[in-house]
Amino acid sequence: xxxxxxxxYLQGCDASVLLDSTNGTSAEKEAIPNxxxxxxxxxxEIKDELEVxxxxxxxxxxxxxxxxxxxxxxxxxxxxxxxxxxRRDGRVSLASEALDNLPSPASDFNALRQQFADNGLGVPxxxxxxxxxxxxxxxxxxxxxxxxxxxxxxxxxxxxxxxLKAQCxxxxxxxxxxxxxxxxxxxxxxxxxxxxxxxxxxxxKNCRVVN
Numbered sequence: 001x002x003x004x005x006x007x008x009y010l011q012g013c014d015a016s017v018l019l020d021s022t023n024g025t026s027a028e029k030e031a032i033p034n035x036x037x038x039x040x041x042x043x044x045e046i047k048d049e050l051e052v053x054x055x056x057x058x059x060x061x062x063x064x065x066x067x068x069x070x071x072x073x074x075x076x077x078x079x080x081x082x083x084x085x086x087r088r089d090g091r092v093s094l095a096s097e098a099l100d101n102l103p104s105p106a107s108d109f110n111a112l113r114q115q116f117a118d119n120g121l122g123v124p125x126x127x128x129x130x131x132x133x134x135x136x137x138x139x140x141x142x143x144x145x146x147x148x149x150x151x152x153x154x155x156x157x158x159x160x161x162x163x164l165k166a167q168c169x170x171x172x173x174x175x176x177x178x179x180x181x182x183x184x185x186x187x188x189x190x191x192x193x194x195x196x197x198x199x200x201x202x203x204x205k206n207c208r209v210v211n
């Protein structure tokens with residue numbers, strides 16, 4: 001359910017990935033890289049409850065950022081990174097932008113480095129944030145040289161390869177964040193990409209449609 005990182009890559013974390021397609025225009029969630037995203041209804045339910053208690057106060061973007069942090073932090077029993085609030089929601093959601101701008105597992109290092117740099121992120125952030133997705137390194141785990149073998153760099157006698165194989169039973173899975181790594185810092189940096197504030201965007205009443 002953690003799709004704020006994908007949302008941030010386009011216009012910042014503005015919840016545009018939650019918007020439905022309209023008038024023949026395909027929204028971000030319809031783009032091929034985003035079709036593995038699910039449980040949009042969870043965000044919508046949270047928003048519905050908040051609108052009852054405090055109408056037009058908490059943006060869908062803030063809900064998305066906070067639930068992403070909570071989802072990761074739950075397994076460690078503590079907050080993994082601080083999340084600032086005050087974001088506003090975007091009004092534009094295009095599948096074409098997702099296709100053009102989201103990092104691809106097929107991209108080489110130079111392409112990924114440039115994409116991350118365009119968003120104010122460096123190579124350490126690239127390693128931390130890309131490395132969590134099984135699809136990025138599944139071949140190295142299960143079929144490194146086309147002989148159903150594992151890249152030795154992933155298995156140094158500490159059970160790491162076995163752990164990764166168990167967590168990567170599906171290429172759509174992600175590996176749990178290491179609380180002792182700089183992953184938390186990288187996630188916090190992503191929270192600040194192109195944030196909408198003040199009179200930019202809107203506070204959406206419904207995360208699926210613009211006001």
